Amino acid sequence: MIRVENLTFSYPDGPEVLSDINLDFDMRSTAIIGQNGAGKTTFAKLLKGLLKPFIGDIYIGDTNVRDTSAAMLAGKIGLVFQNPNDQIFKSRVLDEVMFGPLNIKLDKQTARKKAIEALKITGLADKLEVNPHDLSLSEKKLLCMASVLAMDTDIFILDEPTIAQDHTGKETIRKIIQSLKERNKLVMTIIHDMDFAAENFERIIVFNGGKAILDGDASFVFGQKDILQQARVEAPAAARLAEELGLAGTFLTEEELIKDLRQCGERAQL
């Protein structure tokens, strides 16, 4: 879906933010993790065509991002920004969600249909007529997700989706990611919430100092304790508990850990 070749980037007069990144994105859902300032958001903006590579190339399908504009890429790749206040401007939830689809030249009927679908997935279907700024921060974040979902792109990038979400909100986002996967979309995220990343994403890439220093499935990545420490990334809670208990292997979720501990218990009883 996406091919990144020898990508290097720096802002004018600034130091290098990304250096020599080579990555291929297949259909596996992918989480990019790493400290603030590791270059994650810049990377997402480059994929989205909002910034142009300094050196190197990015291909979305067969299109080189260099040869196209952000507005033209809008129908192919969706990016949900971190702060909903940076994009909400309509006075009705439905209008806000229809804005994107209308921009990519869908007719009004289709745009409305897609918008309502997206609002259903995000659990906001009963709020079509509400003023977006009367929503809570977590609902606003879901609204922004809906406004990108409605554009029905093949690729979705979510920037810190779980910030300000309580348990219910996280469950909703989990379901959104599931349904996107089922519809054969590539889902990517930039995230600090390691528990959520470990549970919901197949592939994890660790950024540190502008380089992709680790790349693999979640159990591989969270098993590399030394490299994680160097990138100052904390492993998911389940993995930390397993380590404290001296269990062999990497545990990503509560369920995996419980299963293993049960077996341990049974073995002890035998």
Added chain:
Amino acid sequence: MQKQSMWSLKFSTAALVLIPTAVGINYIGKLFAGLLKLPLWLDSIGTVLASILAGPIIGALAGAVNNVIYGLTVDPISFVYGITSVAIGLAVGILCYKGWLSSWSKAALAGLIVGLVATIVSTPINIGFWGGQTGNVWGDALYAIVLAKTDSVWLASFLDEIVVDVPDKLLVVLISFAIYRGLPGSVSQMYNNSNKFESLD
């Protein structure tokens, strides 16, 4: 709830904090207009919004502060035109209080009035300061023509200002009205300084 007098000098903190925000909006409006290469200034949206939300005094203060800041940061001449900004703030606040900002057609009319007020206040300043010009290419071209034809500095200067100000203020008031109508209740009621909380005991 009783409607408070529009001339009250007791401001809530929210209303005061609205002033720097309004100045910021003015600034950003001008910046975006420049970025999009629009042929107008659109640099008083914040002042107009402040007036609509918090009354003529806050609007006038926002106008004054706006020009003081411009004077301190870009162009000292702006200090002098602070009077125009104050007038815009007052005019919008009064019109709004009298119920003029209730429909698109009324808002458009209000925009024209605000443009006229701005022109009437600016013209003497233009004459005193520049001999009547505005620095706007189209306006000044008209000024030159009228001056050559009629010998009236006042008429020329007035027309110079009006062709620039009226379309700009009309659009500014309409944009502000559009934004205001889209505000949720929780934001728009924040700035009125309604007196007391009720008791549930």
Added chain:
Amino acid sequence: MKQISLYADRNSFVHDLDPISKLYYILFSILVPVILPSISVTLICSFLSIILLLLAKVFKKALPVFLLVFIVLITVVIIQGLFRPGNETIFLKIGPAVFYKEGLLYALKVTLRVTDIVGAFLILVLTTKPSDLVESLVRRGLSPRIGYVVISVFQIIPEMTSTMSTIMDAQRARGLETEGNLITRIKAFIPLLGPVVLGSLVNTKERAMALEVRGFNAQGNKTFLNEEKTSVLSKPIQLGLLLIVVMAFVWRLLT
């Protein structure tokens, strides 16, 4: 963070002066040429400002501002020279354009007056930290709340400007076109400005609360962290400037 203030940090006796004396100087520069409206007086005042700008080592920073003003002044010279009512004496003929002496003299007067006033303001603006100016005024009775309002703009504008690029990105990511014909560009204005306005209005609530819990509305006298900047020269300078204004006035009455 990018600063919007024009203040230039230098070492000079003008910088060391208190802001209030500089306000007196502005008053002086406006009043004297009004009281004695001759070209030579205005010329002297303008020169005085320019010399002070040079001594304060900020003349280079003043140039762009003067340039901005002079662009307008050029049109004044042209239009007044050509069309000013009362133009009689031909001064210069360039092709079909005829410049008259009366109009040009008038334009010269406007130019000098503007230079004088802009120069005086620039001395204040370029050599005084905005916060020092406002603090001085607050000490002299300006409401601290209004003082806060003025000073906070200097930080709020850069903050808002920096969200501008994020908003551009966010809306372009949703397919908004920001280039193209006039209609396209006009259509882009609201989706771009809307989030700044709404976001900043929502922020005013939290900022107002944060201020109130830090005693913004406390009764009683306020104190200041920084000591007031004073100079032994302040009083003599302020008195001297006032004296000149009064003398100019008397001179005007007598002659």
Added chain:
Amino acid sequence: MTKIIADNLKYKYPLSDKLALDNISFKVEKGEFIGIIGANKAGKSTLCQALTGLVPHFYKGAYGGKVFVDGLEVKEHSIAEISLKAGIVFQNPFTQMTGSKMTVYEEIAFGLENLGIAREEMQKQIDHAMELMDIASLKERNPFDLSGGQMQRLAIASIIAMNPEIIVLDEPTSQLDPEGSEEVFLAVQLLSRQGVTVIMAEHKMEKVAKYCDRILLLYNGEIIDFDTPGKIFSRDDLKQYGVVPPIFTSVCRELGVKKSGTDEYPVTLEEARAALGRKVK
């Protein structure tokens, strides 16, 4: 010594027809570190604001019952008066900066200037607050140039410098990265050890379990429970209030492993290790 007393507090925002807080009664003793948890819209922020006078003085609306902070009845005193007793820190560090000060040092001074504190005293209090929040090295920096975690610690320092007995924090780490969050938690813990009474609304249950003495569980504007982390997270019905306990607790609950000698499940990594370790080995 009791620092906070809420007695049947009720509150309704203007333009709303539903009580945001209802029948809220509890007491907090000096030096306690209290966590407020609950789903979004449970009333956490409103309660935080009610402890510092913003509810009702800033919002107006309708108010009933009584709240005392350090002996002062909130309803009867201005926000400025209450701020000497109880300070509050919000979610977003940006909006808490006054925007009128050029350095960290001056930013902290803002509140003290408003209160009319004498200069020497002011400097002492600022230095103390900077040291507690570990930001003394940032003294001359522009507040807006700081990282999120640094800025939030500056916000806390600005409140601490005013010497309140109580500090209320409304989800202070929700916008920060893990590193910034940890910085803030450690700083707040330090405050609590100095005898300051801390009230913190928070979503990160792992942290709440680790740092808080007691937890107030809110749902729909009402108090469901107010007890130790062990007791709260051992409740069987937590999920129905939109709260999920730390993973450590769920794992132990699933395996039926309790803290030795109690009827509670472990809530922190250390407790879980201690309890499970016996089983694994």
